[in-house]
Amino acid sequence: MNWKDLLNETDRCLYCGNGYAEPVSWQAVLGLGEERRLCPACTDKLISIDALSSCPGCSRTGSPILCSDCRAWKEDRFWADHPFTNLSLYEYNSWMKELIARFKYRGDACLAELFTGEIARRLGSAAAEACVVPIPLSEERQYERGFNQAELLAAACRPVNILTRSGQAGKQSKRSRRERIGTADRVFRIDPVSLPDNKGFILIDDIYTTGATIRSAARVLYEGGAEAVSGLTLARA
Numbered sequence: 001m002n003w004k005d006l007l008n009e010t011d012r013c014l015y016c017g018n019g020y021a022e023p024v025s026w027q028a029v030l031g032l033g034e035e036r037r038l039c040p041a042c043t044d045k046l047i048s049i050d051a052l053s054s055c056p057g058c059s060r061t062g063s064p065i066l067c068s069d070c071r072a073w074k075e076d077r078f079w080a081d082h083p084f085t086n087l088s089l090y091e092y093n094s095w096m097k098e099l100i101a102r103f104k105y106r107g108d109a110c111l112a113e114l115f116t117g118e119i120a121r122r123l124g125s126a127a128a129e130a131c132v133v134p135i136p137l138s139e140e141r142q143y144e145r146g147f148n149q150a151e152l153l154a155a156a157c158r159p160v161n162i163l164t165r166s167g168q169a170g171k172q173s174k175r176s177r178r179e180r181i182g183t184a185d186r187v188f189r190i191d192p193v194s195l196p197d198n199k200g201f202i203l204i205d206d207i208y209t210t211g212a213t214i215r216s217a218a219r220v221l222y223e224g225g226a227e228a229v230s231g232l233t234l235a236r237a
């Protein structure tokens, strides 16, 4: 921090580190706005997914009708009677890809703070009525990484860790799409001790790619007595 920064009251972008002047808006004056943490250049690269022009089942961008993947899931006997929809907040563009890599693999855990407020806002009252469950890492992965990115993203929604994950399925990101769709089942288990009375669950994760991981967790919750399970993910790959 130098004197020039102090005099100009600049903030530092949490992502790129560049200083920027905080614009004064009526929202900020009235205390309604969240603290801004991205510079204008980074804010431009953070692209929200418009629910009206994306798949209602998984937030895939490009068309407002149910995508071919979601239709394929619905043909599965289990998913025909157990509805599951995912809402993704942002496009997985190169900026978001780099952000998530920094967040997850390089341990830049404070980047989660950029999104905790927006995630809580988007869940709204649903978060109070349902049980918000972060997709867990395996014990080994959590130990390596030191934190669970999904839990940090859900931090403002009172997340409850009721799932555990076995490490046997291997690293999802290193496996092909076909392998992931076929073998993700039974990776998760419910911890019966921490199971709340709620019958509604919202799963939180960082990226939705094929949906195999989050649906595997949703299936375990349904089999454990859940009445409704949905997902919220930061980005849609």
Ligand SMILES: [Zn+2]
Pocket (backbone or CB within 6 Å): 013, 014, 015, 016, 017, 018, 038, 039, 040, 041, 042, 043
């Ligand atoms: Zn920036």
Ligand SMILES: [Zn+2]
Pocket (backbone or CB within 6 Å): 055, 056, 057, 058, 059, 060, 066, 067, 068, 069, 070, 071
């Ligand atoms: Zn879809």
